[in-house]
Amino acid sequence: MTTQELVAQIRTKKSFLVVGLDTDLEKIPSHLLKEEDPIFAFNKAIIDATHDLCVGYKPNIAFYEAYGITGWKSLEKTINYLNEHYPEQFTIADAKRGDIGNTSTRYAKAFFESLNFDSVTIAPYMGRDSVEPFLAFEDKHTIVLALTSNQGAFDFQTQLIDGSELYKKVLETSKTYTNSDRLMYVVGATKAEYLTDIRAIIPDAFLLVPGVGAQGGSLEEVCTYGMTKDVGLLVNSSRGIIYKSQDEDFAEASRDAAKAMQQAMQRILEDRS
Template sequence: MNYQALFEQIKKKKSFLCVGLDSDMKKIPTHLLSSTDPVFEFNKAIVDATADYTVAYKPNVAFYECRGAVGWRSLEKTVIYIKDNYPDIFLIADAKRGDIGNTSKMYASAFLENMPFDSITVAPYMGEDSVTPFLEYDNKWVILLALTSNKGAFDFQFFEENNKKMFEKVLEKSQEWGTKENMMYVVGATKAEMLSDIRKIAPDHFLLVPGVGAQGGSLKEVAKYGMNQSCGLLVNSSRGIIFADTSDQFAIIAQIKAKELQKEMENLLIEYSIL
């Protein structure tokens, strides 16, 4: 999926919502646990309930890897199901990979070739040769960690030298490796006011923004500081949607929560003259 196709989906659905499939076995409704693959059945129900309101899904790979081969099968079945039934939805492997070149090639092959993901999150701190293998696939995207929403972000990302913070250096340097057509950036919603500074460095790139909802980020603030003429945002909500309810009505409640966010996004897209 290229830049324009993603923007067209945003306009069509009047949404820039990304639903995080952080499918924790400990939180899945108990009535699903007797099925052959509880995680897949949970994901399938969530996807079917929310697909009309979202432009992207983001499985967090850790929630699948921790279950070994069984978890990988659940992940593979999930992404194939989404691509078979909702081919226009953007799929993000939230894997946060990053290693020396040859290893990165194998990671890229795993997620962008052997599974039908459109993109993968990548840690940039080993430099160019750890990132460029992920950029070798047509119509696939790298989503670089730029400014994260966790407390520990202040340990390194705000280190300043020559009046430039480390995350700003990442934004500047990485634009030598990729373009707005194949590179996005992760920017935490709990640091929404800093999106204006990020837009000075990367005005046209899409930003993947986690932290709205359960983590306390404000969607209105994210749009105020981060939206550009092509929207330029994918705002992720995970727990606030998928675990909003744990009864046998969980999918219906997830649908309601996703629709609420979509409606708020529609209003913001109108306010900022995107629609």
């Protein structure tokens, strides 16, 4: 998917919501456990109930990998279902991978080719030759961890290098990578006050923003400091949408939660137009 197509979808739906499919057998409604593939059954119901309110879906790969081959099958079914029925959706493999050259190419092929995701999240610690193999794929997007929403972000990401935080060094350096126009960045909503500085370095790149809601981040603040003329934001919500009910009505409950987010986003987009 091109960035232009993503922006067009955001404009049409008046939404920049991404639904996180962090699907956990211990949290999904118990009546689904008798299904042949409970994880896929849950995801399918959530997707069918929310697709017109969001612009993307983000399965966190850990949740699938935890179930081994069974989980990998559920992931494959989920991405295939999305690509077949809702090809307009921007799909994110939240994998946080990263390895040296040839090995990164393996991961890139796994997510971009075999599974046909539009994007994948990457940890930047190993530097240029761990990121550029992902950037070689046309119309695919590589989402680098910059400033994450967790407390551990302060261990290293905000440490000063030559008077400037490591995450800024990551932003600056990654701009010099080949095909850097295919980069997006993870910036946690819990650190919205950093967004002004971030936009000074990467004025246009899309940001994937977790941490609104459950983790305490504010949608308003994220938009105030992070929004660009092409919106430039993908705000993710996982638990806040998919686990609103553990009963038969779980899909409608997820739709209600997604609708509330979409309406808040629509108000912000209209205020700014």
